[in-house]
Amino acid sequence: MSRRESWEPELEELRRREALARAMGGPDKVKRQHDAGRLTVRERIERLVDRGSFHEVGAIAGRAEYDEKGELKRFTPSNCVLGRATLDGRPVVVVGDDFTVRGGSADATIREKPIMAERMAGELRLPIVRLIEGSGGGGSVRTIETTGRANLPGGVGGTALYHHTTLNLGLVPVVALGLGSVAGLGAARLAASHYSLMTKATSAMFVAGPPVVARLGQSLDKHELGGWEIQTRAGAVDDAVDTEEEAFARARRFLSYLPSSVDELPPAVRNREDDPARREESLFTAIPRDPRAAYKVRPIIEAVVDRGSFFEMGRMFGRSVVTGFARLDGRPVALLASDPVFHGGAWTADACAKVIRFVDLAETFHLPVVYLMDCPGFAVGLEAERTATIRLGVRAMAAVNQSTVPWCTVIMRNAFGVAGVVHQPAGRFSLRYAWLSARWGSLPLEGGIEAAYRAEIEAAPDPAAKLAEIEARLQRLRSPFRTAEAFWVEEIIDPRDTRRLLCEFARLAQKRLRPGLASFTMRP
Known part of the structure; x- marks a missing residue:
């Protein structure tokens, strides 16, 4: 067959255009990306997914210029790269911003490409990973001149991109990685995820960048405005790491x-190496006898879950509560734990917001919940009132009560007040165990005795001795064994038995899990 009779010329033209697309913004822009310590979008995809698995969609979409003979003279690819790949053998959708083309701005984007990535993930029920660097929004100031008009946000019929971006939160796992300067709708896409992170030295996130903010009289560089310390402590981004x-x-x-x-x-996953009945001697002395003494909760978590399986999220936000995934006898669970190092484990407004989001995540993806509890109540004081802690607290209570996934609570020490109520779902069965160190009540005795017995204490010849006498009497009455006598707590256990019981819970919970759309799902 002759060349004229075959489709070889068209195939060569296709390969030429694909090569132009792979050149991205050109050698100088690629070099600038590397000089700034950042990978290009195609290098990122190559290192993220399984080798050779990326199947690109819309590679040759972009802006072309033709000569008078209709021959391609110049081609600039769209700064959105998308496609399907496998990640650890599982199909996923990957969509990434190409900062080498117009700095990842919307002026160089074909809007249908990121929309297709979101629709592909939702309709094929595939996890999606967003590699975000740039604005990715509806246009920039320069757009007014290039189009001859100003854009009305959303246009007619709303913004399809953000509609699918948030819709996917109730359908498929969404991961967003902020790998450079991220602004505007790019920042919204980063935040609208189940798990988000930033690179510490090379990324920043903000609604609007330093030049815009400077017009408000705030002169800040991009890291001062939206660096990883700002965003992880605010809870806008879950985590930060050193490298891509x-x-x-x-x-x-x-x-x-x-x-x-x-x-x-x-x-x-099959658990071959870690005995479900493993007993950790360290758990027996993990809780200090002094109720005011703090302790480290993460070693306790590591002692009860499968070794090396704990994956923490959001460590810098709502720090009196620890959240993350773990495995028990190979089965994934969502794990909540109190951290008495921060606010004594009390729930602040931020901690409540963290609990709401995490419980919603567990409900969306059918993960049983384990709660290692040491909560003396909601945080109190002026800051707690200023941040509407009680409003967020009752929302957290609603999230827990509305959840349907199996739930198991281990009361390690404190369970007090309204926040103490929020340790298991109301109105349905859940498992609960109390350690020997557990203590509970409507209010902690510390501070409350002085108010409740003020007249008696003030009338005593020795007020300090009277206070000590009353406290000792009430402490005896507050024994967890008296509560167990009334079957107000189901079981008091040796802490060293915790792993065995939690692994049993995970096995029992597995039988009750049902796939499908949850009655409520996670929102940003």
């Missing part, structure tokens, strides 16, 4: 605990 390679590794690990969509159940 670490970001890709954490994305892969996060997804390993979750099903590909709500139509499946979380994947269990």
Whole structure:
């Protein structure tokens, strides 16, 4: 067959255009990206997914210029790269911003490409990973001149991109990695995820960048305005890492605990190395006898879950509560734990917001919940009132009560007040165990005795001795064994038995999990 009779010329033209697309913004722009310590979008995809698995969609979409003969003279690819790949053998959708083309701005984007990525993930029920660098919004100031008009946000019929971006939160796992300067709708896409992170030295996130903010009289560089310390402590982004390679590794690990969509159940792995009945002697002395003494909760978590399986999220936000995934006898669970190092474990407004989001995540993807509890109540004081702690607290209570996934609580020490109520769902069965160190009540005795027995204490010849006498009497009455006598707590256990009981819970819970769309799902 002659060349004229075959489709070889068209194939060559296709390959030429694909090569132009792979050149991205050109050698100088690629060099600038590397000089700034950042990978290009195509390098990121290559290092994130399984080798050779990326199947690109819309590679040759972009802006072309033709000569008078209709021959291609110049081609600038769209600064959005999307496609399907496998990640640890599982199909996923990947969509990334190309900062080498117009700095990732909307002026160089074909809007249908990121929309297609979101629709592909939702309708094929595939996890989606967003590699975000740039604005990715509806246009910039320069757009007014290039189009000859100003854009009305949303246009007619709303913004399809953000509609699918948020809709996917109730359907498939969504991971967003901020790998450079992220602003506007790019920042919204980063925040609208189940798990988000930033690279510490090379990324920043903000609604509007330093030049815009400077017009308000605030002169800040991008890290002062929206660096990782700002965003992780505010809870806008979950985590931060040193390198892009670490970001890709954490994305892969996060997804390993979750099903590909709500139509499946979380994947269990065979537990060959860690005995479900393993007893950790350290647990017996983990809680100090002094109720005011803090202790480190993460060693307790590591002692009861499968070794090395705890994956923490949001460590810098709402720090009196620890959240993360873990495995028990190979089965994924969502784990909540109190951290008495911060606010004595009391729930602040931020901690309540963290609990709401985490419980919603567990409900969306059918993860049983384990709560290692040491909560003396809601945070109190002027700051607690200023931040509407009680409003967020009752929202957290509603989230827990509305959840349907199996739930198991271990009361390690404190369970007081209204926040103490929020340790298991109301109106349905859940498992609960109390350690020997557990103590509870409507209010802690500390501080409350002085108010409740003020007249008696003030009338005593020795007020301090009278206070000590009353406290000792009430402490005896507050014994957890008296509560167990009334069957107001089900079981008091040796802490060293905790892992065995939690692994049993995970096995029992597995039988009750059902795939499908949850009655309520996670929102940003």
